[in-house]
Amino acid sequence: MVFAHDTEDALRGVAALVNTGANADSLRTFDELDEFVQAQQYSGSRTHDAAELRGVLALRSRLAGLWSAPEDVMVQETNAILREAKALPQLVKHDGLDWHLHATAPEAELAVRIGVEAAMALTDVVRAGELARLRICAAEDCHAVVLDLSKNRSRRFCDTGNCANRTHVAAYRARKASA
Template sequence: MVTWYHVFCNLSICKLIVTMSIDSCNEFVCAIRNLHDSRVGAAISIENLRSSSVDRDAIQTDQTDRSRRGGNVRMEGQHEVHGDFKAVGGSLCLDFTNTASARDTGSPNERLHTYEELLTWGEVVGALPKEGIEALRREAAQRPAEAEEALRQALHLRETLFRIFLRVIEGAAPEPADLTYLNEAVAATYAHLRLEPGAPYYIWKWDESPGRLDRILWPVVHSAAELLTGGELERVRICDGEHCGWLFIDRSKNHSRRWCDMRDCGNVAKVRRYRRKHKMEASA
């Protein structure tokens, strides 16, 4: 039902657009459309918007730049979170580092509080086949102490990878301790790889290794080794969003990607830019 309030709001917006320059008007419309598309809507004030194909039986070494989500939707920082996880990094190891954000605030947003959440992440991004995830879930229920240790290892690995890739972005060498740790993880991980006939080429597959709760981390380590030794390493970027810190591979044609996701950090930046520009025009 249309009320006088709706009429007033629509007339106010029309009056605002009429008084804008063409560039400001276009930017305003684009910002509103993006806000609608990302389903931020009226439930979140713009004032408060601030940051804080893989064969499942083979090894995942790369992903297309898209989200594969599960669970309920909520907002956390700048990111629209579905089941707490998004796959926008372009590589499994970068998606793994992106299970935390806002590391520069002293109070990071942590998404891996339990081993079960680690398995849920692996399921969402396709780190292991579904049956492999379910097997780990059953094992973890029987051995909770070992599951806690596997989670501790996962967090250590994640932060080590984040520091290494951050140094890559900065054009600096990693800390010797971090590189030593990763090399040890690579050596342990590759002991579980097997070559099997495929069509038309041989493929890498993991051995079964029943009972190894750290098995969820093997594809992550493999992905990191592949990225660090491949041609896309120079395209690894960190999101420009304030207090974001997510990593991604820039596969844009002109290598100009700045945001982890245009619907999140990119949209927030666009709205901020519009507000600053309109404020300057209004005060001129």
């Protein structure tokens, strides 16, 4: 484990959110938002309205811009997200999860809760000097983000499709064609 379990979970959530808009938008409807929230196990209240969806989409865009940002930009924007939410970190235990940090009230807007969780995780990434673990997929035709939590920092491809397989097959075929 590179980071605390809640940080890794939050980073996976950020990557998943950003990747909903990477190659084809898979976060256009309330049902898709419900599926995303359930898959990422975000807790707290929900409004299930257009404003909630717009808020999450705006946050997605904001976080996508941070994924490969320079450290000073990451720090500035992360601090802005925390400041805007008036974040107050607290240890909590819920839904079968062990102790972890929340910095918003359960009734805060979904986008605010997701944003603060993302900002806190990105804070840990910056503090650990591990920005290189946040990458863009190495496949030429993919714009998804990659979270590399491997020990040897070798992960190059995203989870959104079969980018690794497709790239390796293309390289194999190119080698065979030139032989």
